[in-house]
Amino acid sequence: MKNIRIMTQIIFLIFFSFVIVNGNMVLWLVIFLLSLLGAAVFGRFYCGYICPMNTAMGVTAKLAKRLNWQMKSVPKVLKSKSLPWIVLVLMIATMIVSKRVLQLELPILLMLMALSIIITLRYEEYVFHNHVCPYGALLSLTGKGAKFSTKVDTSQCIGCKKCEKVCPSMAVKVDEKEKVAKINPALCHQCQSCTLICPTKAIRYTKI
Incomplete structure (x- = not known):
């Protein structure tokens, strides 16, 4: 499962590079829109695989943790619920102004990628995923009602919190009273990292 996800990510990264080089951003927009609609059924697979x-960010996070660059405390400005929507408006406004006024095609997605890398060098991955990324904000709206998603079988869960530690988006939380893990489909990337590490095989991708 892990190898399949990594290979899929590499393939789409290469394809994204091809799209950037050829300036065909409409094609990538189509992929995202299809993923946005698909999230209503299959969850936020775009985040986990595409x-x-x-x-x-996955590579950046490993490097940052190894060099001990990441900080636990997160500034309030990066916790604002309105921040990803502000970023989305700024992206759209920049694209319109650059194209119509400056007659330029600015690499907005590359700029956003650079921002994601910079933030992940200092903070854990969930900070960008949940509080900055405009794509994540849009996907959380359709993904929260997904028909299929990663789910915990509470009868098998032992509350070990291993799933919490590997989740890049903090979608998994162990209830302190019930001592069982619960997954928020609005935040879950469907990456299956929690499924692979679960010692009791209590987590699986299934119909909600």
Whole structure:
């Protein structure tokens, strides 16, 4: 499962690079829109398997943790619920102004990717995923009602919190009273990292 996800991420990263080089951003927009609609049924698979920013952030996070660069405390400005929507408006406004006024095609997605890498060098991955990324904000709206998603069988869960530690988006939380893990489909990337590490095989991708 892990190898399949990594290979899929690499393939889409190469494809994204091809799209950037050829300036065909409409094609990538189509992929995202299809993923946005698909999230209503299959969950946020775009984040876990397709998103080039997530792929770059995964590598960045490993490097940052090894060098002990990441900080636990997160500034309030990066916790604002309105921040990803502000970023989305700024992206759209920049694209319109650059194209119509400056007659330029600015690499907005590359700029957003650079921002994701910079933030992940200092903070854990969930900070960008949940509080900055405009794509994540849009996907959380359709993904929260997904028909299929990663789910915990509470009868088998032992509350070990291993799933919490590997989740890049903090979608998994162990209830302190019930001592069982619960997954928020609005945040879950469907990456299956929690499924692979669960010692009792209590987590699986299934119909909700």
